[in-house]
Amino acid sequence: xxxRPLLTEALPELAAALVRGLEELGRPELVRQVAALRLHAxxxxxxESCASxxxxxxxxRWFRRGDEVVLPQPEGSLALDVTGGEIVYVEALExxxxxxxxxxxxxx
Numbered sequence: 176x177x178x179r180p181l182l183t184e185a186l187p188e189l190a191a192a193l194v195r196g197l198e199e200l201g202r203p204e205l206v207r208q209v210a211a212l213r214l215h216a217x218x219x220x221x222x223e224s225c226a227s228x229x230x231x232x233x234x235x236r237w238f239r240r241g242d243e244v245v246l247p248q249p250e251g252s253l254a255l256d257v258t259g260g261e262i263v264y265v266e267a268l269e270x271x272x273x274x275x276x277x278x279x280x281x282x283x
């Protein structure tokens with residue numbers, strides 16, 4: 176199976192937004208992870224405004240234990256699910272064009 180696409184290569188603007196938001200929140204331990212994040216699977220919901228995706232193998236979100244880190248955004252909503260110090264899910268809502276970009280990156 177081919178390697179999953181790197182976020183920084185597939186969606187560089189989103190990766191940059193994550194870095195900016197995490198730096199603003201003072202979360203250097205999460206900033207360091209952004210360069211290695213891979214897109215594993217998109218959110219299975221049918222909400223057209225959702226561009227969320229897993230950065231690890233998908234799991235049932237309600238069984239995960241961890242923290243949600245909400246990033247400041249001028250437009251839309253961006254949050255990270257962090258489990259055991261690892262970014263495992265990127266929740267992106269109301270960010271025009273991002274759903275299609277995520278789907279295209281995953282289709283590879």
